[in-house]
Amino acid sequence: MSSDDRQSEGSGEGGGPEQLAFIRETVRKAKVPRAKPRTWRGAALAAELPVARVVVNKGVLHLDQFFDYAVPEELDRDAQPGVRVRVRFGAGAHQVRGGRREGGRLIDGFVVERRAESDYSGPLAALAGVVSPEPVLGAELLGLARAVADRYAGSLADVLQLAVPPRNARAESKPSPEPLPPPAAPGPGTWERYGKGAAFLDALAGGGAPRAVWTALPGPHWADELARAVAATLASGRGALVVVPDGRVAGRVDAALTDLLGAGRHALLTAEAGPEKRYREWLAVRRGAVRAVVGTRAAMFAPVRNLGLVALWDDGDGSHSEQHAPQPHAREVLLLRAAHDKCGFLLGSTSCTVEAAQLVETGWALPLAADREQVRVAAPLVRTVGDGELARDEAARAARLPSLAWQAVREGLKSGPVLVQVPRRGYVPRLACERCRTPARCRHCAGPLEAPEQRELHCTWCGRGESAWRCVECGSTRLRAQIVGARRTAEELGRAFPAVPVRTSGRDHVLDSVPGRPALVVSTPGAEPVAEGGGYAAALLLDGWAMLGRPDLRAAEEALRRWTQASSLVRGQGEGGTVVIVAEPTQRPVQALVRWDPVGHAQRELAERAELGFPPVSRMAAVTGRAETVGAFLGSAALPPDVEVLGPVPLPVAEPGRPRRPGDPPPGEVWERVLLRVPPGSGAALAGALKAAQAGRMARGGESAVRVRIDPPDIG
Structure with a gap:
């Protein structure tokens, strides 16, 4: 029977057995993907799962994806998910996924998966080598790194550099100890x-x-x-x-x-x-x-x-x-x-x-x-000295130290060491009402106001000028800058007690602990050592306005945190522990310290931030760069419809020779900053839009830098 006859015979409804078998075989063959070459440049590839999906150590956003490489047979055993590998990578070396057949420079990466086939249709480059067979990147850590990168509009490679420490061959060659059985549950x-x-x-x-x-x-x-x-x-x-x-x-x-x-x-x-x-x-x-x-x-x-x-x-x-x-x-x-x-x-x-x-x-x-x-049993007694008392105090005018502090030091030195917290140099003053000390804020966005030399009062967030400021609390129109520095006060304190040893703890030399013997311990915030033998007998928190006067949204919160941290090292009130703080007693952080109520202070701060739209109730991002570059960048970003754009405002010009912090502009360049604020629920959309815009800018070869920071810590 000819093929035409067989086709005619099986042309009825449902077809004949031979035609059904023919159709099944055709469908089966169509579903089997065409086999990939099992060799690369004449070398044999792994018999099973010959494709390695790799995250390369290249933290640029437009390359924030996985790339497929062929696995040579000799690397099959070691090139398992989680290990460090070396691959060839360079400009123009990859398509959507897949490696260049030759060329590119060698860089590090991690194998995240072994696969039978690649999504990339072209030829794959092979893994250049396995750095170590030790699996260091598990699925859970990879998922966490991906989530962190998306939240902060960053690349997976950058997060992995933070998450996986550099390899040390000597440490890797040593076996780890056997795990111990779970311990018994401890008592409370x-x-x-x-x-x-x-x-x-x-x-x-x-x-x-x-x-x-x-x-x-x-x-x-x-x-x-x-x-x-x-x-x-x-x-x-x-x-x-x-x-x-x-x-x-x-x-x-x-x-x-x-x-x-x-x-x-x-x-x-x-x-x-x-x-x-x-x-x-x-x-x-x-x-x-x-x-x-x-x-x-x-x-x-x-x-x-x-x-x-x-x-x-x-x-x-x-x-x-x-x-x-x-x-x-x-x-x-x-x-x-x-x-x-x-x-x-x-x-x-x-x-x-x-x-x-x-x-x-x-x-x-x-x-x-x-x-x-x-709380009353554990916390020390906290006493305050305000500006009015300082002005009337003869001892304070003579030695910049109030009589109450003198008395606390003398009594404390009878039984143990005394801590003196001195604000570090470099605190920039914030403007506040001269009468009631309420911080001066912008009427439009509630950002902090400043008045640099030769410039009118303006907002550091949105850049708007403020020519007719008036305090919202008391109606005063007079402003003042807060007190800066207290180094000389600590020197005077040391001279006043020449027979007592004086120890210092700060940026250059931080002490971990001090003996429980009588001594004066002068420390900057955060560097306070622990006093052996039950804690300090007393503490002086000097020039509190130098900390409250920082031009930062968190100034009050940070000041209270630093005061509480130092006061926690002092003995309890029942053991005679006393803290004297030199700051205006009516200020909220000072009152919170006196009552030892940090939670109540945080709750009130949160309520105010909710009313004004401040983080953490809102989500913020900072975009910095040259004015024309920032403008073009924001124009290309598909920002959420509920975003609020604050600024731009100019950033201080970095002086040549001075140390640069991350995010600072290059020396001599004039940069601007724009703040983007969104309500709760839109933070992920904002981060995604900024990440996509940054990736597109980098792919187009943008020359001038644009820096994006999600949740900037210093928006003030």
Whole structure:
């Protein structure tokens, strides 16, 4: 029978058996993709999964994607997901996905996946080599890095540079210790001072995921309390992560954990450890040998297995904000981890930020605080000295130190050391009402006002001039700049007590601790050492207006945080501990310190920011660059319809030879800044629009730089 006859015979409805078989075979062949070549330049490729999807270490937004490479047969065993590899990459070397057949320079990358086929239709370049067979990038860490990059309008490669430490071959060659069995659940200890403290530990030990904002009582017990939260989590068979501001604080938590659980239960990840030891500790966590981590900012990405708790201490400290792109904040990263891993969350401090207050107000976290009776027992007595008293005080006019402070120092030195907090140099004054000290703000956007030399009063956010300012509280039209510096006051204090040793702690030399013997300890904010033997007998907080006068949205919050931090090192009121603060007593942060009520202060700050549209109630982004470049950039961005554009305002011209901070313009160039503000719910859209605009600008080869910062910390 001819083929035409067979076709005619099977042309009825449903067809004959032979035609049905023919159709099935045709469909089957059509579904099988055409096989890719199993060789590259004559070399054999991996028999299975011959394609490696790689994220290259190239942090530019228009290349923020994965690229496919062929896997040579000799690299098949080592080129597994998570390992570091070397690939050829360069200008014009890649299409949407896939490598150039030759050329390009060698750069590092990570294998994120092995695949049978590539989406790229052209020939693939092969992996140049495997740097190490150690898998360092797991799926969870990759997902976290992707989420952080999207939130901060950055690239995945930049986040991975922060998340994965540089390789150290010697540390990698050493085996990690065997994991220890879970410890027994600890007792509540001093957590009993907090109403729900013991219940919080029980929830962690039972495998729960409680979320709390913890206002720690003053005194030395907070490190042990953090250690007990970690121990309770380990008792449930899960891991724990604690991020702290600096190495000094990390050392205190490290010592508390070692005392509670013994050695080998946790890893310490700080820069002071050195690259080899730090990488060895990080590998022990990655391999699952250690389930608990204590570390500074970079530890927020630590790959703890089966995460049960993330904890952050003192989230208001500026050290938690990363200075390298895309500049994430540890608090936001840990919030992402808590939501993704469905684990416990603990935000602790002796003070309280507005972000912490917002977490409680929205119900996302519960407050964890002691009652007022416990606060009165633990906190020192706080006394104030205002400008009016200074003007009438003969001792203050003679030596720039009020009589009340003299008396506190004399009494304190009888039983122990006395702490003197002196604002560091370089605080820029903010304008405020001369009569009632209310900060001067713009009528249009509520930004802070300033009056540089030879310029009229204007807003630092939107740039509008203000020719007829009047205080909204008292109606006064007179402004004043706040006090700056108090170095000479500390010198006078040292001369006044020549028989008493004077020790200093500051930028050049930071002390970790001082003996409990009588001495004067002069320190800048944040560098206060711990006094052995129960704490300081007294503390002087000098020139408070130098801190309240900073031109920053967080000036009041930061001043109270610094005062609370120093006062927490002083003995309790029952033991005679006294704090004297030299600042106007009527100011809200001063009153919050006297009452020891940081939570109430944060709640009032949050309410005001909600009324004025300030972060964290709103989301903000800062765009800086040359005026014409910023204008073109914003014109190309598909910004959300509810965005509010504030500015542009000129940035100070950087002087040649002076140190540059991230985001500062090049020396001699005139840059402008524009602030973009959106209401809650539009933050992701704003970040996505800015990221897309920046990627498009880079792909077109934009010469002049445009810098984008999500959640800028210094919008004031």
